[in-house]
Amino acid sequence: MKPYKHIVQYYETDRMGITHHSNYIRWMEEARIEFLDQIGWNYARLEELGVISPVTAVECRYKHSTTFSDEVLISVHVEEFKGVKLKLGYRMEKTGGELAAEGHSEHCFLSREGKIVRLDKEFPEFYRTLTELAAAWQADGGKTAKRG
Helix, strand or coil: CCCEEEECCHHHECCCCEECCHHHHHHHHHHHHHHHHHCCCCHHHHHHCCEECCEEEEEEEECCCCECCCEEEEEEEEEEECCCEEEEEEEEEECCCCEEEEEEEEEECEECCCCECCHHHHCHHHHHHHHHHHHHHHHHCCHHHHHC
């Protein structure tokens, strides 16, 4: 997958000129939407099909600061997929390869009415795609994300 590119905006920085920590979570969300698009299941399409995918957990570990105008490349990978629960991993690197942050988000799949969607039965192609990406991640031992 091609990494998502984000340029740090001035308004994303704090009084010290460093990117405020809350923005990394937003960037993860931007990268997740781009990732879904790259695998052929963009979020607008999912919503048209009546599927929503709320965040059930999120974590971010900060390694190096970013500042205004830094280019941050965000790689997304499927760490785990259990049919109902999806865990994505994120690696955020500054241009040049310096690790800025790493994170994870967990999601479930619901209908508009809030009922759990069984992807294997209702959207088998999407289920297969996520299963294959998770298997590739496991087989690779996570090396792909570290390469970007």
